[in-house]
Amino acid sequence: MKNLxxxxxxxxxxxxxxxxxxxxxxxTVTIDGVRPPLVAIGTDPVPPFxxxxxxxxx
Amino acid sequence: MExxxxxxxxxxxxILIEASLVFYLAWTSQWKGxxxxxxxxxxxxxxxxxxxxxxxxxxxxxxxxYYAYWSTDFLLVLSAFGVVCLFFRRACLHEEKMWRLIxxxxxxxxxxxxxxxxxxxxxxxxxxxxxxxxxxxxxxYFACLVLNTLLYLMLHRMNSADDQLELLVCxxxxxxxxxxxxLALVYLTYGGRFAKLxxxxxxxxxxxxxxxxxxxxxxxxxRTAGGLTRRDVLLPAVPAQESKL
Numbered sequence: 350m351k352n353l354x355x356x357x358x359x360x361x362x363x364x365x366x367x368x369x370x371x372x373x374x375x376x377t378v379t380i381d382g383v384r385p386p387l388v389a390i391g392t393d394p395v396p397p398f399x400x401x402x403x404x405x406x407x
Numbered sequence: 408m409e410x411x412x413x414x415x416x417x418x419x420x421x422i423l424i425e426a427s428l429v430f431y432l433a434w435t436s437q438w439k440g441x442x443x444x445x446x447x448x449x450x451x452x453x454x455x456x457x458x459x460x461x462x463x464x465x466x467x468x469x470x471x472x473y474y475a476y477w478s479t480d481f482l483l484v485l486s487a488f489g490v491v492c493l494f495f496r497r498a499c500l501h502e503e504k505m506w507r508l509i510x511x512x513x514x515x516x517x518x519x520x521x522x523x524x525x526x527x528x529x530x531x532x533x534x535x536x537x538x539x540x541x542x543x544x545x546x547x548y549f550a551c552l553v554l555n556t557l558l559y560l561m562l563h564r565m566n567s568a569d570d571q572l573e574l575l576v577c578x579x580x581x582x583x584x585x586x587x588x589x590l591a592l593v594y595l596t597y598g599g600r601f602a603k604l605x606x607x608x609x610x611x612x613x614x615x616x617x618x619x620x621x622x623x624x625x626x627x628x629x630r631t632a633g634g635l636t637r638r639d640v641l642l643p644a645v646p647a648q649e650s651k652l
Contacts, residue, residue, distance in 0.1 A: 352508055360515040363557070364523065367549035370587060373594070388548050388586040389476070390483040391451065392421025392611040392618075393458040394414035396473040 414467075417611040418459060424618045425452045428625055443493035444575065444621065450486035451614075454479040477540040484547050488517065490579065491554050497572055498562055516554070520546050552583040571628045578620035585613030 389395055429448050461475035492513050499506035524543040531538040559576050567573065589609040593602045 353511060356508060356512040357515050360512055360519055363516055363550060363553045364519045364546070366553050367520075367546055368523070370552070371545050371549045373591075388545065388590065389480045389610050390487060390548075390582065390614060391455050391458065391480070392417045392614045393455055393462065393476065394418065394467055395607060395610050396467060396476050 413608075414611070417615055418455070418462075421611070421615055421618060422452065422455050422459065424615075424622060425455065428618070428622055431625065443490045443497065444625065446493070447486055447490040448621075450483060454483045474536065477536070477544065481540070481544055484544050484551070487551050487579070487583075488547060488554075491551055491558065494558055494572060494576060494579075495554075497569070498558065498565065498567060502565075513554075516550060517547075520550055548583070549587065552587055555579050555583055571624055574620060574624045574628060578617040578624065581620060582613050582617035585616065586610050 425448050429445065429452060432445050432448070457479050458472070458476055461469075461472045465471045495509050495513065496506060499509060520543065524539070524546060527542045528535065528538055555576060559573075559580060562569075562573055562576065586609050589605050593606055596602060
């Protein structure tokens, strides 16, 4: 039981650290007033964020 | 897109390296011995081929590519979390008691991230996909970054003899820490002159760096038997005359 509580607290600490990192760097960053791409995995080109609205079709 | 050619070079080289490594692992019969590595490389190949198809078909700014990119990213982040868990397992191969604790910790961590994301999603139902991507993917990504750092510190604390595992963890570290560090740099420089270039190029570059490190490890660094720890190895006794010197 004691170990379970300890592990829960450790997990909470890791989530809090991750959340703080994300809030500090990813959420608030803007370049020329536009939000840059978020962190991701892969060697593909990252799509712009937020996405461009779809063009209206005639 | 400012530099189409560079983007395509990164993308195609990445897929080529991943496919080559999967083929090499299968060819040299290392497939079963590298549970985490082949699982992650296979996920990367599948995810990136899907993205490449959508990119080729619909273009970089299309909404479909956007959805395909972040949907596959969700799978890749989950795979990355799985890889970090399997690396923890490999590090604790002879420490069953420690592994039981770490297993509870990892499960609790995933449940916590899902629970926090669930709360946030329930408040923003109008734009489910965007919030899902932002909240769950990003938080799990940063959680993996913290976990990987903890694993690296744990390996040093345990004085692990598994050199291959250490290098694999370093490779994952490049992939996770690189984009986060770039965002930090962009934040600190208030979106300066090279911010846009950095922000768009770093993610492919860091994954490419990870693939190169993994390629070196898989081809050149042999796996030590079962993740033995160096602390059990007895040091040779120093002769009395030498010790006086």
